[in-house]
Amino acid sequence: MSKVEKTIHEIVGTMQDGATILVGGFGLCGIPEYAIKTIREKGVKDLTVVSNNCGIDDWGLGLLLSNKQIKKMISSYVGENKIFEQQFLSGELEVELTPQGTLAERIRAGGAGIPAFYTATGVGTPVAEGKPVKIFDGKEYIEERAITGDYAFVKAWKADKLGNLIYRKTARNFNPIMATAGKITIAEVEEIVEVGELDPDAIHTPAIYVQHVILGEGYEKKIEKRTTRVEEAIG
Numbered sequence: 001m002s003k004v005e006k007t008i009h010e011i012v013g014t015m016q017d018g019a020t021i022l023v024g025g026f027g028l029c030g031i032p033e034y035a036i037k038t039i040r041e042k043g044v045k046d047l048t049v050v051s052n053n054c055g056i057d058d059w060g061l062g063l064l065l066s067n068k069q070i071k072k073m074i075s076s077y078v079g080e081n082k083i084f085e086q087q088f089l090s091g092e093l094e095v096e097l098t099p100q101g102t103l104a105e106r107i108r109a110g111g112a113g114i115p116a117f118y119t120a121t122g123v124g125t126p127v128a129e130g131k132p133v134k135i136f137d138g139k140e141y142i143e144e145r146a147i148t149g150d151y152a153f154v155k156a157w158k159a160d161k162l163g164n165l166i167y168r169k170t171a172r173n174f175n176p177i178m179a180t181a182g183k184i185t186i187a188e189v190e191e192i193v194e195v196g197e198l199d200p201d202a203i204h205t206p207a208i209y210v211q212h213v214i215l216g217e218g219y220e221k222k223i224e225k226r227t228t229r230v231e232e233a234i235g
Helices: 033-042 062-066 082-089 100-112 175-181
Strands: 020-023 047-050 070-075 094-097 116-119 133-136 139-145 149-160 182-193 212-215
Touching: 020 033, 020 175, 033 062, 033 149, 033 182, 062 082, 100 116, 100 139, 100 175, 149 175, 175 182
Parallel strands: 020 047, 020 149, 047 070, 070 094, 149 182, 182 212
Antiparallel strands: 116 139, 133 139
């Protein structure tokens, strides 16, 4: 049965204030641009957003921040977003900073049905505050709880009509684990093909994890930070 939808607006229209959403991407690489813009248009608020970071001031999840739709961020890195800093310091935004590997494992565990796990990362730091500690082989480990969401929005390169997904190069990043951990997963893609056209060995996310497939529109694929190198002439 085809999971391809003509528009994402009806799906986003079912979102309620206070929802928890998982959003794929790393920086601005592999983010579901079309979905984020649609969520902004919808105006749903008090969101808890799980993502590696929160875009930049005027793009990616930064669009939701500037529109004051996000109540809490669970993320690893926030250094490129001035709005994020301002809202956090003013008390408008709650932030749960999580080491990047731990964040990935919390999401993966959520998708696998594992409620919690123990890790040495963060022991003896503010990350460990308020968390159960256990000793294994004489070493301290802290308990980390799994993460799931009401919705997961991921960005893939190709999909077939059943919802099998292929990501492209580094744009894969957090997307595959996000797809497994959402109660409803929406895959935004650049190309949709017929069932059977994708090489089964090349599929990164099986269709069982995906409820809706949307053909994205108007991709800008902005660069988060452009750097150049000037080489001095020798001699």
